[in-house]
Amino acid sequence: MRVQHHAQHTLGTRLRRGVTVGLIAAAMAVPVAGIVSAQPAPPAPPAAPAAPAAPVGPEAPAVPGAPGLPAAPGLPGLPGAPLAESATSITLMVNGADGESIPVSIDSTATVKDLKGLIQEQTGVPAAEQQLVTASDVELVDSETLASYELADGDIVTLAVA
Structure with a gap:
C-alpha cells in the first residue's frame, strides 16, 4: 500500500x-x-498422434501466399511482391438509352469488357455495340479495369449504343 x-x-x-x-x-x-512471471510455465499437453500419410496422387495447384512457399518477387500475393488491387464487389447503375436504370453487380478488378458482357446478358445489346461513359464524361476502354476509373458502389454509367 x-x-x-x-x-x-x-x-x-x-x-x-x-x-x-x-x-x-x-x-x-x-x-x-x-x-x-517468476513462476514456471505450465507443462505442455501431450502431442497428438501423427496422422496417417495421405495417398500419393496428383498434387493440388499451389495457392499464392500460402505459408511455407518461398518468396517470389513479382508474383502477387507472395512475400516481397507488390501489393495487388483488392477485389471488392460494387454495384453500378447503368442508364440505358431508353432512360431505364439497370443495377449491375461486378468485381472492381474486372475489366470494362467484363462489364459489357454482363450488360449484354441483361439488356440484349451486343457488347461490341456498347459505349460506356462515366458521370464525369470519361469513356470506358474495354481493356481497363473498373478500379482504374475509381468507380465505386452506386456510381452511374451511361450506356450508348454505337
Missing part, C-alpha cells in the same frame, strides 16, 4: 495506473501482458 500511495503522488497518471495494475497483479499472482 505504501508504494501505491507514493506512486499516486509522484508519477504521471498513465504510469501510476500501470504501476497499480502491476502491483495488484503481482499480489494476486495473475499474469499480465508484458510482465514476466
Whole structure:
C-alpha cells in the first residue's frame, strides 16, 4: 500500500495506473501482458498422434501466399511482391438509352469488357455495340479495369449504343 500511495503522488497518471495494475497483479499472482512471471510455465499437453500419410496422387495447384512457399518477387500475393488491387464487389447503375436504370453487380478488378458482357446478358445489346461513359464524361476502354476509373458502389454509367 505504501508504494501505491507514493506512486499516486509522484508519477504521471498513465504510469501510476500501470504501476497499480502491476502491483495488484503481482499480489494476486495473475499474469499480465508484458510482465514476466517468476513462476514456471505450465507443462505442455501431450502431442497428438501423427496422422496417417495421405495417398500419393496428383498434387493440388499451389495457392499464392500460402505459408511455407518461398518468396517470389513479382508474383502477387507472395512475400516481397507488390501489393495487388483488392477485389471488392460494387454495384453500378447503368442508364440505358431508353432512360431505364439497370443495377449491375461486378468485381472492381474486372475489366470494362467484363462489364459489357454482363450488360449484354441483361439488356440484349451486343457488347461490341456498347459505349460506356462515366458521370464525369470519361469513356470506358474495354481493356481497363473498373478500379482504374475509381468507380465505386452506386456510381452511374451511361450506356450508348454505337
